[in-house]
Amino acid sequence: MLKQTILGAFLSLALIGCHQQTKTTEAETPVETQKLTDKTIVDLSYEYSKETVYWVTAKEFELDTVFAGDTDKGFYYSANNFSTAEHGGTHIDAPIHFSKTGQTVEEIPLEHLVGSAIKIDVSKNAKDNPDYLITVEDLTNWENQIGHQIPNGSIVLLQTGFAKYYPNKEKYLGTTERGDHAIALLHFPGLSPDAAQWLVDNRNIKGIGIDTPSIDYGQSQWFKSHVILLSKNIPAFENLTNLNQLPNDGFEIIALPMKIKGGTGAPLRIIALLDN
Numbered sequence: 001m002l003k004q005t006i007l008g009a010f011l012s013l014a015l016i017g018c019h020q021q022t023k024t025t026e027a028e029t030p031v032e033t034q035k036l037t038d039k040t041i042v043d044l045s046y047e048y049s050k051e052t053v054y055w056v057t058a059k060e061f062e063l064d065t066v067f068a069g070d071t072d073k074g075f076y077y078s079a080n081n082f083s084t085a086e087h088g089g090t091h092i093d094a095p096i097h098f099s100k101t102g103q104t105v106e107e108i109p110l111e112h113l114v115g116s117a118i119k120i121d122v123s124k125n126a127k128d129n130p131d132y133l134i135t136v137e138d139l140t141n142w143e144n145q146i147g148h149q150i151p152n153g154s155i156v157l158l159q160t161g162f163a164k165y166y167p168n169k170e171k172y173l174g175t176t177e178r179g180d181h182a183i184a185l186l187h188f189p190g191l192s193p194d195a196a197q198w199l200v201d202n203r204n205i206k207g208i209g210i211d212t213p214s215i216d217y218g219q220s221q222w223f224k225s226h227v228i229l230l231s232k233n234i235p236a237f238e239n240l241t242n243l244n245q246l247p248n249d250g251f252e253i254i255a256l257p258m259k260i261k262g263g264t265g266a267p268l269r270i271i272a273l274l275d276n
């Protein structure tokens, strides 16, 4: 009797288990197909690894194994510790990075990190010029070609084409050297302060991103574009990839940084959603 009860209980548990498993699978499959097939998702983030490109004075990414293997209890277990500077790889610059009263990472409203986006491709202009500065004309050319202004509340992504060099530091940063002296050796394109000022004065953007290590170009000494944009609480997304897979207009961005309290920047998982 006891045996039967135990067996019975075991069987019903097994059946409940099967039933739940089937139910979960049935419930999840339609959600995935319904929610994910009407948009194409493009990952604009790099992985974090030993290859990840950091600012030349920033601590690089480290991953330490805590444990990886079979335990004496028979199950497999693995866990790591990691450490990283805020500003390295695909990351966000929070406004406080260059503005004393600016928002820290956790204070940036989610509305500024999610929404409609445009892409301005200047890769032809930057092709043979690692010191290329994106001009006001580049921005107005985009508007003339598309036939409307940069829409209110847009996230603006700037494609210089430099992602193709990543993670080759010589080509992507202009130097393999590290430390304070290496800052003068940086060469990569960025947004000119004039164009940053024009955006702030004439358009209403809520975020900006670029496929280089910094929104200011490598040779910048005063980081004026950072100051101009971040002072207006416009966050910057840096070291983006796969911008060549995006259209020039009419897509959406979801950019979610690690929620570091008081953070001046943070690792960022940023994706684009494209209409099919």
Ligand SMILES: [Zn+2]
Pocket: 087, 088, 091, 092, 093, 238, 265
């Ligand atoms: Zn940064």
